Amino acid sequence: MSLTTILGRTVDDAQTPLLLAEILDLLLAEPSPVRFTAYDGSSTGRADAEITVSLNTPRAAAYLATAPGSLGLARAYVTGELQVTGVHPGNPYALLVAMDQLKWRRPDVRTTMRIARSLGMKRLVPPPPPPQETLPDWRRALEGLRHSKIRDAEAIHHHYDVSNTFYEMLLGPSMTYTCAVYPNEQATLEEAQYNKYDLIARKLDLKPGMRLLDVGCGWGGMVRHAAEHYGVKALGVTLSAEQAEWAQQEIKRQGLEDLAEVRFGDYRDVIEGDFDAVSSIGLTEHIGVRNYPSYFEFLREKLRPGGRLLNHSIARPDNIHRARVKGGFIDRYIFPDGELTGAGSVIVALQNAGLEMRHEENLREHYARTCAAWAENLMANWDAAVAEVGEATAKIWGMYLAGCSNGFGKRQIELHQILAVRPDERGHSQYPLRHTFGV
Template sequence: MEDPLHPLIARTDERPTGPLTIAEIVDLLLEGPPLLRVTAFDGSSAGPDDAKLHLHIANRKAVAYMATAPGSLGLARAYVSGDIEITGVHPGDPYEMLVSLGNFNFRRPDPVTAARIVKAIGLKQLIPPPPPPQEVLPDWRRRLEGLRHSKERDAEAIHHHYDVSNRFYELLLGESMTYTCACYPSEDATLEEAQFTKYDLVARKLDLKPGMRLLDVGCGWGGMVRHAAKQYGVKALGVTLSKEQAEWAQAEIKRQGLEDLAEVRFLDYRDVTETDFDAVSSIGLTEHIGVKNYPAYFEFLAGKLKPGARLLNHCITRPDNVAPPRAPGGFIDRYVFPDGELTGAGKIISTIQDVGLEVRHEENLREHYAKTCAAWCDNLVANWDECVAEAGLATAKVWGLYLAGSQMGFETRQIELHQVLAVKAEESGAAHMPLRPTWGA
């Protein structure tokens, strides 16, 4: 599938003569006229004059970004740095712009045309400009900080994404402070209703009851921990690699008077020493641990369960199990989730089975995550000025681009969201599961 943010891939048999403007280059690289208005610093333009969406290439630095970075990365750099300007959509929700870019059909230039494009751009523009400060180092540079998914490097990756500021996340995520896929009980449900429904769905799948012990790994701001304690009387422990998350979560636990039941620690899940939990939930952590580490990860979680206890894994996946994990270097890796990796639900299920757990239920919440991302964009737009004041304009633009792109990805099945429920059956084979699921609508 074509990258909806990639502007400079093409093929054409046309061989125009004379100097090329930026707009002429755009025309050469597209199968048909652009659906949006494209203007450039050289005064040239392409696309309909009355188009709602307008993309302005403000300077040669923007051209250099797009010419020297693969896929969406170059366009993202130019947009985040302000060298590309977009009008017709709010920067907190550029969904329509991404859809329009996704409908572009690019052509690869023949050698003569390619040479003319390079000449028009200028050789100096083929030297990559320094990236915006919001971008993390490339993978080969990050290796100097430690091996991928070592404790030290994982901590730095989590810090980059989750320690923007707690106030920023309050504005973005809403009252629940939940940064994982919601579960909408109806089309018109609010984000808060959908997040409550998601936590309750997890609790019912785990069959939580008063007096049980729950371990929630990668607990974020402690939403699942508080829900289990408040709604089910469960003694819940959550762990997160984000110090800011842990501090916020502990303060909220105290504010709600849940200290006797709920606790969130600033801790790597691999350093949890307690065992014999009645349930383990992993909501949005698997994306961060690395596919090659799945066996060790699920074996560790299985070791925390007592016989008859359940595990619920909730994570973003690829739509198949064939393609390799995402290669480092794209927009998501450099701006959003450093070292993040996705694979298919089949890989997750088979690994859970291989460590001795019995998979009992699986479901895909893909459409729910598209709605969740749209709701977060709505929050970003509604609180734009305060979000910019809190995190900076460039970071706020990164979030708008990321969330709108993710919404489109879930809608078009480039990515999915799967919940997998498993049980640690007793040696006799007893799994203590109902004959039919009890967690339906």
């Protein structure tokens, strides 16, 4: 260990407080491709790096020290205590790709103690989180059991009732907040969203006069598509009051009142039954893995014998049981109480509920492209978006969309469509010998 002479005394370097850039260097196994600067005057990383991360205040250091990983980074970034140059806040995709290249190492006990002493006790006390952050899991538990109707309603309100005007900027004319299906490399987002709804309609074999139930219907995109293009009488249900209001106005504007309806309420409160088809597009992620049996049993009971279910949901790339991730960026800022499992587990659950799986496909590359398109919309409308929801919320969405695009692209998460049918009591499915929906 080297020695340094200070004020005429010889001092062990291990007792000298570390600067923030020095702490980062101790935690990295390889040099950072991102330039890092700190309020204490220290810096590290390539001098010619395109991206610079600046830790501007002691509070920013406290956020990172007390919530390592995505949560601490998000807190510092959202509050502006940490700033990033070289990327647009509406789409910091390049930052996340660069951060993926960082190779970390676990410090030994002596190094850990030295880092703690250098930071000081004040940096090891968590500062108050930004107001955009939802309550921690234990506080949410005081409001009701996870996935109870009351708690589900609050979780949906947190994410979906941001602002319909903001979502119009983000999602575009389709107002569709689920994975699009791109028919070709040149297709626009709107073309891909139309194609997604039409693919689902074909998989469900919709025909004039049929009845469709769309659970977790969002702004009513599937409901309106089925009514307008297939002559189907469609009912959609959403827990977001703002979504329901927007959807009903759009249904009226399109003159579809005789066929289409969107209700504000819990899908579990739908009393109608004997539907020809049920679509669940982006709802399964919100209901909890333990609730899959009752969820698919409920949907099965809503179908007539021979009726079809299309389940469209995000999934893990494996079926290894994992505890729900608590306290990360996604849980505290985006999807409170959200939970994922593998597509195989979803198929097992629907089969155990008496449904027969007939077709399955993974569309994860389409979701990477969809999230990138939403991020482009956010950048294009950045000033208006900030004026509508505030810079902090807009930055949260930029980080979220960039992270999702990156995650789908490298198969951290997937998107699966599963087509199932309710056989009759003799096992007859009314399904043709070959699929008729094409691609």
